Amino acid sequence: MLSYQIVYGKACRIPLELEHRVFWAIKYLNFDLVKAGESRIFQLHELEDFWNFAIENTKIYKEKVKKRHDKKIQVKEFQEGELVLLLNSRLKLFPEKMKSRWSGPFKIIKVFPYGAVELKDTHSNRSFKVNGKRLQPYLGESQNFQWSPLI
Known part of the structure; x- marks a missing residue:
């Protein structure tokens, strides 16, 4: 119509x-x-x-x-003590090609109902609350990709 x-x-x-x-x-x-x-x-x-x-x-x-x-929609369930990465949404305004949008790792202190999560920065020991949709499990140093030039 x-x-x-x-x-x-x-x-x-x-x-x-x-x-x-x-x-x-x-x-x-x-x-x-x-x-x-x-x-x-x-x-x-x-x-x-x-x-x-x-x-x-x-x-x-x-x-x-x-x-x-x-x-x-994929359901993300996090446990206390787990390491996660946090999505930095401010990089969308000023995109930098080679800079990652994920920052961290952060340690989960407490998981609240309805998706809120309290995180603790491993370097500065400060804690803050974020939405659980902005988190991704941290796989550790061993699984990061290391680039090496071909000579």
Whole structure:
């Protein structure tokens, strides 16, 4: 359904067709106000049906998109004492190509309900709370990739 049809309740017509339709409507109704009023009320009810149809379709579409999105969500569960990396979201504003967006490692002090996590910096021993969605498990020094040039 076109957006013009949702707003105005009828298909979009070019001006020549519109002029012909107006002439036909005047000729058909013959300036009878009762018929004109009845036809206008009918058009308003039809427009309301279009709106209801559009609202139902948008609800169905949103439910389908939500199901598809929820399938892709990976549940992250962290334990106290585990080492994690923290996503630095401020690098999106000033991207530096070779700089990693992950900082850390940080040690988990406490896991709160609804995804909040309290972290402790291993270097400065300060603690702070973050959203658990910004965390990633730290795999350790042994699994980091070491680049060596080919000579």
